[in-house]
Amino acid sequence: MNNIKQKLKALPPVSWMLLLIIIVFSLASPNYLTFSNFHNILIQATPLMIVAFAQTCIVLTQGTDLSLGAQVSFVTVLIVYLAKRGVPLFAGMVIAVLLAAVIGSVNGIIVAKGHILPFIATFGMQNIVNSISLLLTSGSSIYYPSYTYRFVTEATFLFIPMMVWIAILVFIMVWIVLKKTKFGTNIIGLGGNREALALAGINPVKNLIKTYAFAGFIAGIAGIVTLCRVESGQPTVAAGWEFQAVAATLLGGTSLREGKGGVTGTIFGVLLITIVKNGLNIVGVRSIYQNAIIGSIVLLAILIDAVIKIRSKE
Amino acid sequence: MMKFIEGIKRSKSFYSLIGLIGLVIISSVIAPNFRTLNNMITILRQTSVLLILSSGLTAVLLTGSMDLSVGATAGFIGCICAKLIKSGVPISVAFIIGIAIGALVGFINGTLAGILPSFIATYATNWVMSGLAIIVMNGAVIYDLPKNFTKLGVGYVGPIPVLVIIAAVIVVILYVLLQKTTYGRQVYAYGSNAEAAKYSGMPIKKIMKSTFMICSICAGIAGMIITARLNAADAAMGDAYGLQTVAAVVIGGTSMLGGEGGVGGTVIGAMILTIIVNVMNLKGVSSFAQPMVVGIVIIAMVLFDINSKMKKQFD
Numbered sequence: 001m002n003n004i005k006q007k008l009k010a011l012p013p014v015s016w017m018l019l020l021i022i023i024v025f026s027l028a029s030p031n032y033l034t035f036s037n038f039h040n041i042l043i044q045a046t047p048l049m050i051v052a053f054a055q056t057c058i059v060l061t062q063g064t065d066l067s068l069g070a071q072v073s074f075v076t077v078l079i080v081y082l083a084k085r086g087v088p089l090f091a092g093m094v095i096a097v098l099l100a101a102v103i104g105s106v107n108g109i110i111v112a113k114g115h116i117l118p119f120i121a122t123f124g125m126q127n128i129v130n131s132i133s134l135l136l137t138s139g140s141s142i143y144y145p146s147y148t149y150r151f152v153t154e155a156t157f158l159f160i161p162m163m164v165w166i167a168i169l170v171f172i173m174v175w176i177v178l179k180k181t182k183f184g185t186n187i188i189g190l191g192g193n194r195e196a197l198a199l200a201g202i203n204p205v206k207n208l209i210k211t212y213a214f215a216g217f218i219a220g221i222a223g224i225v226t227l228c229r230v231e232s233g234q235p236t237v238a239a240g241w242e243f244q245a246v247a248a249t250l251l252g253g254t255s256l257r258e259g260k261g262g263v264t265g266t267i268f269g270v271l272l273i274t275i276v277k278n279g280l281n282i283v284g285v286r287s288i289y290q291n292a293i294i295g296s297i298v299l300l301a302i303l304i305d306a307v308i309k310i311r312s313k314e
Numbered sequence: 315m316m317k318f319i320e321g322i323k324r325s326k327s328f329y330s331l332i333g334l335i336g337l338v339i340i341s342s343v344i345a346p347n348f349r350t351l352n353n354m355i356t357i358l359r360q361t362s363v364l365l366i367l368s369s370g371l372t373a374v375l376l377t378g379s380m381d382l383s384v385g386a387t388a389g390f391i392g393c394i395c396a397k398l399i400k401s402g403v404p405i406s407v408a409f410i411i412g413i414a415i416g417a418l419v420g421f422i423n424g425t426l427a428g429i430l431p432s433f434i435a436t437y438a439t440n441w442v443m444s445g446l447a448i449i450v451m452n453g454a455v456i457y458d459l460p461k462n463f464t465k466l467g468v469g470y471v472g473p474i475p476v477l478v479i480i481a482a483v484i485v486v487i488l489y490v491l492l493q494k495t496t497y498g499r500q501v502y503a504y505g506s507n508a509e510a511a512k513y514s515g516m517p518i519k520k521i522m523k524s525t526f527m528i529c530s531i532c533a534g535i536a537g538m539i540i541t542a543r544l545n546a547a548d549a550a551m552g553d554a555y556g557l558q559t560v561a562a563v564v565i566g567g568t569s570m571l572g573g574e575g576g577v578g579g580t581v582i583g584a585m586i587l588t589i590i591v592n593v594m595n596l597k598g599v600s601s602f603a604q605p606m607v608v609g610i611v612i613i614a615m616v617l618f619d620i621n622s623k624m625k626k627q628f629d
Contacts, residue, residue: 064433064434110613110617114613114616114617114620114621115620116613116616116617116620117570117571117616119380119433120560120564120570120612120613120616121613121616123382123557123560123609123612124609124610124612124613124616125609125613126609127557127605127606127608127609127612128605128606128609128610130605130606131602131603131604131605131606131607131609132606134602134605135600135602135603135606138602139602240441243437243438243441246434246437247438250434256431256434288448288449288452288453289445289449290445291441291444291445291448292442292445292446292448292449293445294441294445295438295441295442295445296442296445298438298441299426299435299438299439299441299442302430302434302438303426303429303430306429306430307429310429
């Protein structure tokens with residue numbers, strides 16, 4: 001019995017908030033607790049989930065990458081842009097993901113070699129990347145018809161849609177990298193104690209650049225999934241995701257101060273944000289109210305989490 | 315005389331000033347219509363709003379914090395004032411309400427920044443503010459505001475635009491407040507060494523909160539002036555200013571790490587930024603390319619700032 005109690009206490013506070021929110025929404029609407037809605041939530045959560053996995057790696061190094069959302073939008077735009085000019089969709093996807101990794105490594109170089117605070121470097125990069133997407137599309141959405149989109153969003157394997165499988169694979173990849181590889185140990189070391197890392201003969205600069213490149217790579221995959229979901233290249237489709245991903249990461253128990261946490265908690269954070277969005281729609285809250293409500297709930301959740309942490313330290 | 319020159323050289327804004335002079339020279343060469351008196355007045359008018367926003371943000375950066383919510387706050391307060399004035403509230407009362415809301419937003423930001431890293435807290439309030447602006451506007455646009463109000467944005471006193479005067483007054487007030495008062499010295503002291511400031515008994519939480527309040531009040535005033543200039547209010551009107559404001563302060567030589575720089579540099583930074591955008595417009599560069607230029611300038615300036623700081627450490 002005590003064992004169960006301890007395990008329950010070890011769960012991040014976000015899981016309790018999640019439970020509370022689900023209860024509130026199911027009381028407010030009979031359509032809420034259904035299988036098809038659960039399916040919807042999973043699909044809605046997937047792109048943000050992948051971005052949040054990338055953000056978790058960055059937050060573990062005590063940074064934040066505010067350019068991830070812009071990178072996702074850029075990937076959707078670039079693939080469609082290339083496809084319209086005769087490049088096969090699959091080749092375009094590979095090019096776009098690699099380019100996202102390059103953008104990430106540029107972020108890493110600026111942060112690590114220039115000693116710039118990550119949020120300002122990536123804030124600058126966010127605008128540079130956004131600009132490129134807007135220039136490629138003249139500011140509107142661009143289209144290229146293909147069956148691939150439907151395959152990724154609708155085809156299922158073991159009752160789970162392909163795009164959710166992609167998220168699961170990315171999760172496993174990030175989890176293995178963080179827990180089982182030397183690179184992962186270094187990422188966590190970067191957030192914990194950089195001097196110790198340097199003393200151990202590990203180059204913090206190189207590892208930081210690698211981390212940002214890795215995050216860019218994952219954001220690229222999120223871009224492919226997003227493209228399949230919206231079936232077009234949209235220069236601002238993922239605006240703000242970078243922050244939702246930071247919020248989800250913090251809610252999932254990854255700390256901005258000491259290199260603690262991991263990618264598993266992030267799942268709860270993303271689910272919380274998605275479930276709030278989905279619930280507001282189902283309960284029938286008018287769309288003009290949604291931005292302010294979601295923003296406030298996320299802010300409140302991060303705040304409660306931070307206060308609990310400060311309290312438990314004292 | 316040498317001492318005086320040395321003094322200027324050592325100040326952080328020195329390079330920004332040289333940059334500004336260089337930029338003006340280059341601009342007048344590549345864009346002939348840059349040199350006209352009309353364009354100069356346009357630049358002053360365009361700078362004004364940015365100047366009000368970025369002078370306020372300077373106070374926050376001096377403490378080593380960040381406020382990413384200024385754009386949305388300006389938009390939100392502009393929308394509220396437009397709505398109030400349209401429904402018959404006297405202009406002066408609407409103005410006071412706008413400033414009060416600014417103070418409240420700043421108080422909330424400052425309180426949150428004491429618990430969370432400030433850029434995360436204010437990114438979140440940015441989200442909430444732009445959401446609130448949508449609610450206030452109810453998805454519509456307000457236009458055709460009374461002449462007495464739009465005068466703030468488009469009127470003249472003699473040859474000088476009213477909003478240039480408002481911006482100048484705010485800049486002078488903030489300059490005096492930050493450079494010439496005990497409060498200002500406390501802000502600098504807190505920014506350069508928070509621990510030392512804490513142990514010397516300064517009310518550090520109050521200092522931080524107050525800088526956020528100054529910032530959001532400035533954002534409020536800027537929001538009302540944007541509305542007056544446009545003669546309309548729209549929920550998204552402040553969004554474009556968020557990045558530019560951060561850029562102006564950083565270009566002006568105020569350090570992201572706090573304790574260094576000031577409103578004087580920010581004036582130069584705001585001018586540089588406005589001239590860059592102005593010349594891009596004159597040359598017919600797509601407006602989609604503007605964020606890219608601003609982003610590159612921000613990264614370059616911060617790199618430069620950090621590098622010069624590290625060199626100093628080695629000297």
